[in-house]
Amino acid sequence: MILSQRTDSPCFYPLSEPSEFHGLKSVGTKMNTYTICIFTENTIGLLNRITIIFTRRRINIESLTVSETERMGVSRFTIVIKHESRETVEKLVRQIRKIIEVMAVFGYLNDEIVSNEIALFKIATPLGSKPLDIEYINKNFNAWVVYWQLDYVVIEKTGSEKEIFEFFSYIKPHGILEFVRSGRVAVGKTEKGLVEYLPEYEWEYYL
Amino acid sequence: MNTTVSELTAEEPQPAAKLIKPLTGAEALMQALVEEGVETIFGYPGGAIMPVYDALYDYQDRLNHILVRHEQGAAHAAEGYARITGRAGVCLVTSGPGATNLVTGIADAQIDSTPMVCLIGQVGMKLLGTDAFQETDVIGVTMPITKWNYQITSADEIPEIVAKAFYLAQSGRPGPVVIDITKNAQQELMKKPFSYKKCEKVPSYRPRLVPKQEQLEKAAELINKAKKPYMLVGHGVLISKAEQELIAFVEKTGIPVATTLLGQSAISVDHPLYTGWLGMHGNYGPNVMTDQCDLLIGVGMRFDDRVTGNPELFARQAKVVHLEIDPAEIDKIIKADAPVIGDAKEILTRLLPLVNENDHTAWRNEFRQYDDIEDEKVTLPAIAPTTEKIKMAEAIDLLSKKTRGEAVMVADVGQHQMMTSAYYEFKKPHSLVTSGGLGTMGFALPAAFGAKVGDPSREVIAIIGDGCFQMTIQELGTIAQNKLPVKIIILNNNFLGMVRQWQQLFHNRRYSFVELQNPDFITIAKGFGIAGHTCAQREDLSASLDTLLASDKPYLLEIIVEKEENIFPMIPAGTSVASIRLE
Numbered sequence: 001m002i003l004s005q006r007t008d009s010p011c012f013y014p015l016s017e018p019s020e021f022h023g024l025k026s027v028g029t030k031m032n033t034y035t036i037c038i039f040t041e042n043t044i045g046l047l048n049r050i051t052i053i054f055t056r057r058r059i060n061i062e063s064l065t066v067s068e069t070e071r072m073g074v075s076r077f078t079i080v081i082k083h084e085s086r087e088t089v090e091k092l093v094r095q096i097r098k099i100i101e102v103m104a105v106f107g108y109l110n111d112e113i114v115s116n117e118i119a120l121f122k123i124a125t126p127l128g129s130k131p132l133d134i135e136y137i138n139k140n141f142n143a144w145v146v147y148w149q150l151d152y153v154v155i156e157k158t159g160s161e162k163e164i165f166e167f168f169s170y171i172k173p174h175g176i177l178e179f180v181r182s183g184r185v186a187v188g189k190t191e192k193g194l195v196e197y198l199p200e201y202e203w204e205y206y207l
Numbered sequence: 208m209n210t211t212v213s214e215l216t217a218e219e220p221q222p223a224a225k226l227i228k229p230l231t232g233a234e235a236l237m238q239a240l241v242e243e244g245v246e247t248i249f250g251y252p253g254g255a256i257m258p259v260y261d262a263l264y265d266y267q268d269r270l271n272h273i274l275v276r277h278e279q280g281a282a283h284a285a286e287g288y289a290r291i292t293g294r295a296g297v298c299l300v301t302s303g304p305g306a307t308n309l310v311t312g313i314a315d316a317q318i319d320s321t322p323m324v325c326l327i328g329q330v331g332m333k334l335l336g337t338d339a340f341q342e343t344d345v346i347g348v349t350m351p352i353t354k355w356n357y358q359i360t361s362a363d364e365i366p367e368i369v370a371k372a373f374y375l376a377q378s379g380r381p382g383p384v385v386i387d388i389t390k391n392a393q394q395e396l397m398k399k400p401f402s403y404k405k406c407e408k409v410p411s412y413r414p415r416l417v418p419k420q421e422q423l424e425k426a427a428e429l430i431n432k433a434k435k436p437y438m439l440v441g442h443g444v445l446i447s448k449a450e451q452e453l454i455a456f457v458e459k460t461g462i463p464v465a466t467t468l469l470g471q472s473a474i475s476v477d478h479p480l481y482t483g484w485l486g487m488h489g490n491y492g493p494n495v496m497t498d499q500c501d502l503l504i505g506v507g508m509r510f511d512d513r514v515t516g517n518p519e520l521f522a523r524q525a526k527v528v529h530l531e532i533d534p535a536e537i538d539k540i541i542k543a544d545a546p547v548i549g550d551a552k553e554i555l556t557r558l559l560p561l562v563n564e565n566d567h568t569a570w571r572n573e574f575r576q577y578d579d580i581e582d583e584k585v586t587l588p589a590i591a592p593t594t595e596k597i598k599m600a601e602a603i604d605l606l607s608k609k610t611r612g613e614a615v616m617v618a619d620v621g622q623h624q625m626m627t628s629a630y631y632e633f634k635k636p637h638s639l640v641t642s643g644g645l646g647t648m649g650f651a652l653p654a655a656f657g658a659k660v661g662d663p664s665r666e667v668i669a670i671i672g673d674g675c676f677q678m679t680i681q682e683l684g685t686i687a688q689n690k691l692p693v694k695i696i697i698l699n700n701n702f703l704g705m706v707r708q709w710q711q712l713f714h715n716r717r718y719s720f721v722e723l724q725n726p727d728f729i730t731i732a733k734g735f736g737i738a739g740h741t742c743a744q745r746e747d748l749s750a751s752l753d754t755l756l757a758s759d760k761p762y763l764l765e766i767i768v769e770k771e772e773n774i775f776p777m778i779p780a781g782t783s784v785a786s787i788r789l790e
Contacts, residue, residue: 041411044358045346052351087538094535100355100375103411 001188002034002086002093002107031082033062034089035108035115035186038077039194041101042068050077050102053095059083063117063183069194074103080184108188115186119164120146121155121171122178130174141167152177229396232362232388233262236326239369240270242403245297247271247288247660249281253301254341256328258393263299273660273689276681278305280653282312283679286321287617287657290640291665293448295322295376295384296657302328303341306387307348311647313383314352318644319469320446322381324372325349331391332360345387354382360389362397366404374406379414380533381446414532418549418557426504426528426545427561433502433526435570436462439485439514442469442643443507443532449552450474450636453506456555461566463574465493467508469643472633476612482574486514488625491585491776492577494784497522499573506530507551510540511644512780520783530554584789585775590630596769597745599623599698602752603630606668606696609752614666615640615658619651619675622704625774627670649678656682656691666694666756673699673725683735686761694755695739697728697765700772708773712788732763739763 040046047066054061062080069076083089089107097105125132125148132153137143143157157167164181230238236259240248248270252260263272275281278300285296300309306327316323330339349356355375359368365388372384430436444453450473457464457480465485466473474481483490485497497503503525508514515521518540529536529543530551537546547554589600603626606614612634618627618641633639640658642650655669676697686693703721710718732739739762742751748766755764777788 045350048347049350056351091535091539094537098533098535100409100412 001109001112001190002090031084032086033110034081034083035110035113035184036077036079036081036089036093036096037106037108037186037188038079038096038102039069039104040075040077040099041103042073042075043101046075046099046101047077049099050079050096053092053099054079054081057088057092059088059092065183065185067185071194074194078184078186104194106188108186112189113186114189115160115184116158117161117164117182117184118156118158119167119179119181121157121168121176123153123155123171124151124175124177125153126151132174137167137171141170143167229398230362230401231258231262231394231396232359232365233258233393234265235362235365235397235401236369236388236393237262237266237270238401239366239403240297241266243369243373243405244294245270247273248297248299249273249275249284249288249657250299251275251278251281251301251305253303253305253328255302255330255390256300256305256326256388256393258390259299259326259328259388271660272299273656273685275653276684277679278308279311279649280679280682280685282309282323282325283315283647283650283653284657284660284682284685285323285325286312286316286319286650287640287654287659288661289316289322289381289657290654291615291637291658291661293322293377293446295324295373295381298323298325300325300327301341302330302345303343305341306343306345310348310352311645313349313385315642315645315647315650316383317352317354319642320381320442321383322376323383324369324376325383325385327385327387328393329358329387329389332389333391335389345385349385352383353385356385356387358387358389359392362392362395363399365392365397366401367406370404370406371409375409375412379412379416380443414550415534415548416532416550416553418530418547418554422545422547423554423557423561426530426547427558429502429526429528429545430460430462430504430558431563431565433500435500436460436502436504436567437496437500437525438462438464438504438506439508440464440466440470440473440506441508442467443551444470444473445637446507447532447551447553448636449507449550449555452552452555452559454478456559456562459559459564460562461564461568461571462504463496463567463571465489465496467511467514467643468628468641469639470508471628472636472638475634476632477634480571482571483578484628486511487516487778487780488629488774488776490578490629491581491787491789492574494776494778494787495577496574498524498784500525502526502528504528504530505541505543506555507532509533509536512540515540516778516783516786517781520785530558581776581789592769594769597742597748597766598772599626599700599768600630600772601745602696602698602748602766602768603627603670605748606752607631609749609756610666610668612638614638614668615662617641617651617655617658617667617669619669619671620646620648620705621672621675622700622708622772622774623670623672623675623698625705626698629774648675651675652679652682652695653685655693655695656686656689659691659693660689668694668696670696670698672704673697673701673723673728674703676728677723677725680731683732683737683763687736691761692759693761694758695732695737695761695763696755697763698768699725699728699765700768700770701725702770704772705774707771711771711773712777713779728765729763737761737763739765741765741767743767
């Protein structure tokens with residue numbers, strides 16, 4: 001996990017765990033997926049302020065999800081990027097942390113998080129078309145029909161990017177009218193909650 | 208319209224009622240500035256900021272407004288003011304072009320960590336996003352070049368946001384803050400009574416001032432073990448006013464010190480541990496020693512590429528202790544073996560008891576051999592030349608002697624800037640104001656009068672090239688109108704000298720668009736009501752400088768210098784100290 005420097009952060013430097021990509025720069029080509037979780041105040045323009053940091057370093061954003069957290073007025077950005085250099089991602093994390101309304105930033109590798117995405121498939125079902133095997137879809141792909149009309153159905157599939165694309169391949173012959181996939185949502189594999197990283201805040205819970 | 212207002216206007220205005228009379232946004236802004244302790248504003252009026260200027264009319268006794276000639280001048284003047292006082296410089300400009308003209312100065316302040324608060328008018332809230340007259344998305348434009356920016360759309364926000372702006376601009380690693388104020392927010396009445404509380408805390412922003420003990424201990428261990436430690440002092444030492452702590456630290460440890468360009472004057476050139484300054488045009492010894500030390504201690508500096516050259520070849524043999532307030536600077540360019548995050552003053556104070564008393568005389572003496580070579584090859588020929596024309600270096604050297612190294616030098620950008628840094632012998636802290644990170648030509652003239660306003664007791668001398676001067680030449684009007692006794696020296700070589708030097712050295716003397724046909728600068732100054740004269744002969748130089756320094760009014764001295772003088776030492780961009788050139 002990559003942590004931005006904080007007065008209360010348990011580790012800032014050096015990184016707590018040995019990096020599996022140590023010396024990777026010389027190898028050169030291997031890209032790793034990083035999930036960057038950013039906790040912020042909920043203010044106008046912050047998305048722009050954050051993405052500018054990626055743009056300046058010419059890092060492409062693979063997916064982006066923003067929502068309010070369990071705490072009032074605290075937003076959570078989940079940004080997925082691919083990069084070959086862990087060092088650069090660490091610098092990125094520290095620069096994001098510098099933005100005034102940003103409270104905390106964490107960078108994760110895939111094995112450090114529990115993550116999911118959601119996809120919707122709109123499938124054509126005109127008369128005489130190949131019937132959809134709903135039960136098979138349920139059992140093998142854990143996907144659900146969430147809406148249906150005479151000529152089409154909408155199927156919801158949650159899972160990893162890989163699982164979603166496996167289902168995509170399966171369903172493709174039926175004729176995909178529309179396909180949409182959300183950004184990643186992720187939580188870290190740690191027993192800690194946000195409050196332990198940000199104890200100085202007076203949190204107001206929704207419930 | 209809120210009810211309190213209609214009640215008040217219905218009655219005859221009573222003295223008591225007057226006290227609780229709601230303020231307009233513009234009045235609230237003025238009151239907030241007064242309560243924040245602001246004394247001077249550099250500004251330029253225009254459509255979208257007119258309500259504020261109307262309110263300012265009643266605040267002229269409490270707020271000193273200096274009308275510049277171009278908004279860029281306001282920004283640089285605010286920077287000059289901030290560098291000298293340590294307090295945020297304040298700019299007040301209108302929307303659209305007023306704001307975009309400020310952008311260069313904002314970017315300059317951001318990269319040189321200069322506190323600045325820019326108050327910018329904006330079209331009314333209802334017109335936002337409609338391409339209204341003089342509407343620019345100022346928040347969008349300034350987002351990457353400010354520490355923080357905010358758009359105020361209602362009068363009630365003003366006190367709190369102004370307080371936050373000053374706190375953010377001046378605390379931690381300082382920087383520019385932009386407040387974009389829509390016209391309706393300036394005009395409308397506050398719905399709540401005005402009250403101002405200085406901001407002391409922003410929840411998501413906690414610059415660490417006091418360093419962690421374990422980081423200090425690790426740094427102290429490396430310092431105590433080092434045989435050849437070497438300290439690089441940056442702007443951060445001046446920003447945190449840690450000059451005394453720095454001296455106490457180096458005197459105890461015996462560590463030789465060099466400064467960066469913006470770190471100049473943090474330690475007096477007379478100090479026995481001061482070895483010079485380093486960087487692309489820095490001194491020979493200080494540059495070469497980065498390749499020989501076993502420990503490099505960077506304090507309040509960010510290993511800019513003009514300091515390191517090629518970072519992969521920089522100080523590879525040395526361990527690095529990085530004392531810095533901004534965590535994002537750690538490992539950004541040079542990997543630190545022992546980073547310490549905190550305010551320079553706090554760090555140096557707390558590090559002092561942890562380090563051993565030491566005396567690195569032998570190691571320090573190693574610098575001398577390089578000093579001798581540099582003196583022989585560069586310095587002496589430059590300050591006592593036999594050429595027909597005056598050399599820049601000798602003019603700066605003579606000026607340094609005449610002012611006993613105690614003046615504030617405001618250097619523009621180019622060869623004359625490097626000459627000022629190299630040949631002026633800084634004796635007092637906060638004595639070099641220059642655009643380091645952004646390298647903004649035209650910086651010096653407005654920054655000089657900003658600095659003079661900031662501290663009228665100090666002699667402020669602007670060193671400007673003939674190219675730079677013509678970028679903000681109109682600020683002579685500001686200097687004349689406000690009777691600011693700034694001394695201006697133009698080192699005129701009829702060239703964009705630094706670019707010409709590069710073309711000479713790296714582009715086979717293909718002088719592509721660097722020669723200038725200049726106007727008569729003295730006549731121009733006279734047109735603005737500023738006295739001046741030209742000095743072209745070496746025998747007139749001393750008397751000319753005396754005339755300049757004796758003047759109690761602004762004065763312009765144009766010195767005609769050698770056309771093709773070069774500044775050495777020089778480390779060509781992207782190379783390492785191994786490629787340093789002395790000629």
